[in-house]
Amino acid sequence: MPAHGHVMALDQGTTSTRAILYRTPELVPVAVAQREIAQHFPASGWVEHEPEDLWNSSVAVLREAIAGAGLSAADIAGIGIANQRETTLVWHRHTGRPIHRALVWQDRRTADACAALRRAGHAPRVAAATGLLIDPYFSATKIAWMLDHVPGARDAAERGELAFGTVDSFLLWRLTEGRVHATDATNAARTLLFDIHAGRWDAELCALFRVPPSLLPDVRDCAAMFGSTAVLGGRTPVLGIAGDQQAATLGQACFRPGMVKSTYGTGCFALLNTGETPVASRHRLLTTIAYQLKDRRTYALEGAIFVAGAAVQWLRDGLGLIGTAADSGELAARSDPDARLYLVPAFVGLGVPYWDAEARGAIYGLTRASGPADFARAALECVGYQTRDLLSAMRADLRGSEASGEDAVLRVDGGMVASDWTMQFLADILGAPVDRPVQQETTALGAAYLAGLQAGLCPEPEGFARSWQLQKRFLPQMAEADREAAYAGWRRAVRRTLTETA
Ligand SMILES: Nc1ncnc2c1ncn2[C@@H]1O[C@H](COP(=O)(O)OP(=O)(O)O)[C@@H](O)[C@H]1O
Numbered sequence: 001m002p003a004h005g006h007v008m009a010l011d012q013g014t015t016s017t018r019a020i021l022y023r024t025p026e027l028v029p030v031a032v033a034q035r036e037i038a039q040h041f042p043a044s045g046w047v048e049h050e051p052e053d054l055w056n057s058s059v060a061v062l063r064e065a066i067a068g069a070g071l072s073a074a075d076i077a078g079i080g081i082a083n084q085r086e087t088t089l090v091w092h093r094h095t096g097r098p099i100h101r102a103l104v105w106q107d108r109r110t111a112d113a114c115a116a117l118r119r120a121g122h123a124p125r126v127a128a129a130t131g132l133l134i135d136p137y138f139s140a141t142k143i144a145w146m147l148d149h150v151p152g153a154r155d156a157a158e159r160g161e162l163a164f165g166t167v168d169s170f171l172l173w174r175l176t177e178g179r180v181h182a183t184d185a186t187n188a189a190r191t192l193l194f195d196i197h198a199g200r201w202d203a204e205l206c207a208l209f210r211v212p213p214s215l216l217p218d219v220r221d222c223a224a225m226f227g228s229t230a231v232l233g234g235r236t237p238v239l240g241i242a243g244d245q246q247a248a249t250l251g252q253a254c255f256r257p258g259m260v261k262s263t264y265g266t267g268c269f270a271l272l273n274t275g276e277t278p279v280a281s282r283h284r285l286l287t288t289i290a291y292q293l294k295d296r297r298t299y300a301l302e303g304a305i306f307v308a309g310a311a312v313q314w315l316r317d318g319l320g321l322i323g324t325a326a327d328s329g330e331l332a333a334r335s336d337p338d339a340r341l342y343l344v345p346a347f348v349g350l351g352v353p354y355w356d357a358e359a360r361g362a363i364y365g366l367t368r369a370s371g372p373a374d375f376a377r378a379a380l381e382c383v384g385y386q387t388r389d390l391l392s393a394m395r396a397d398l399r400g401s402e403a404s405g406e407d408a409v410l411r412v413d414g415g416m417v418a419s420d421w422t423m424q425f426l427a428d429i430l431g432a433p434v435d436r437p438v439q440q441e442t443t444a445l446g447a448a449y450l451a452g453l454q455a456g457l458c459p460e461p462e463g464f465a466r467s468w469q470l471q472k473r474f475l476p477q478m479a480e481a482d483r484e485a486a487y488a489g490w491r492r493a494v495r496r497t498l499t500e501t502a
């Protein structure tokens with residue numbers, strides 16, 4: 001067993017930045033610090049973050065966590081970074097000054113540019129290399145938008161004066177005072193510019209998306225020496241980087257083909273490990289890199305749902321039906337069991353497997369008797385239905401393969417899994433067990449594991465997998481006929497909501 005030590009996870013997410021300090025080798029959390037991030041919505045469908053907020057909140061939580069534990073830089077073997085993925089920054093190499101606010105993954109401003117590329121027939125080539133669809137969700141068209149809209153930016157880029165990065169890369173640049181411009185393979189895989197099979201930037205795609213290759217960071221393993229930082233007072237190495245959903249996949253120890261985790265935060269992201277062979281989806285899932293260790297890539301099929309916990313926030317902030325998110329389950333439990341409302345939460349369009357950017361939310365089944373409890377239940381149930389959509393698409397893609405996941409148990413994490421009511425419905429509608437682990441901060445755990453692995457303070461994946469502990473298993477209790485009738489109703493509701501653009 002490796003020796004005791006400490007590693008720090010920095011989890012820079014969409015709504016907040018968190019640092020969690022862990023004791024190795026068991027990865028027991030010993031201190032945590034968190035800061036909210038301001039969201040900027042300058043126009044309909046636009047979502048931006050202030051780069052200095054990303055940076056300042058990161059430094060603040062790192063320092064707070066280390067102070068909270070009564071430790072100093074000398075006690076920290078390394079930092080692991082997990083980050084909101086796809087969110088795009090471009091900055092001046094000489095000054096480190098961003099040329100624009102970060103364009104967040106939810107930002108839809110490049111929808112028309114994407115539609116034009118799809119109409120021109122580029123989708124098959126792009127999917128073959130990157131595993132992705134041409135959608136504003138990913139970084140490439142966001143980079144081009146900045147170069148085209150910030151005065152002088154394209155010329156500066158052509159002269160090699162600018163750098164692009166996802167949030168990990170931007171933070172690493174700042175942490176290392178401009179000495180390191182790098183990212184990891186999981187973040188590179190979300191840009192539309194990275195060949196996930198060859199593990200390198202694709203020059204043809206750079207030309208297609210009009211992104212000069214000089215902007216791009218060096219791509220490394222998830223566990224690697226990324227540089228060192230002085231922000232904690234000494235020199236602390238950055239030893240791990242992964243996109244947050246991939247970090248959660250590691251934190252959930254989904255190392256074997258067929259294992260699947262689903263994270264329920266603002267949105268929901270399910271990743272199914274497909275082993276060292278990438279699987280091309282026939283059902284509009286994404287093919288992505290789950291992790292790259294020792295230069296070997298493990299792939300995943302991914303389903304991305306844009307609204308999960310956000311539907312609960314809507315109950316609270318939009319409708320005022322609940323005081324806190326935690327009240328939603330209790331309210332839902334008071335709903336009439338014989339009535340059923342369907343909420344299709346297409347507040348920002350629908351993701352996998354529908355990919356309908358123009359669809360908007362709808363509620364079906366209203367009667368004179370419908371009340372707050374039925375709305376709450378519909379908001380929680382739609383998370384279960386969407387998960388079944390995702391998992392059905394995954395199973396259809398993998399039928400008969402080693403990674404089929406037919407018997408797999410779903411490992412869940414994220415803020416929303418605190419809701420027993422929602423987790424029970426999830427098990428009911430899937431007709432399969434749902435496992436909630438003891439450590440529910442799996443994103444930070446995965447980032448910490450990468451740093452601990454690289455530092456030699458944590459065991460190899462098989463050993464780490466043995467430390468995963470079940471907190472509660474939810475078993476399906478709904479009768480088969482009820483389950484299928486309820487799901488058929490959801491499918492009808494979605495069909496009525498989709499636009500002709502999908
Ligand atoms: N007890 C609960 N029941 C239902 N939803 C919850 C509960 N607690 C938190 N949530 C939802 O979980 C989300 C926060 O989860 P978190 O993992 O912190 O999200 P993110 O990383 O996207 O910021 C919020 O959307 C909130 O509405």
Ligand SMILES: O=P(O)(O)OC[C@H](O)CO
Nearest residue numbers: 013014084085105265266
């Ligand atoms: O920041 P989160 O946890 O909402 O995750 C965002 C995803 O990485 C977007 O792809």
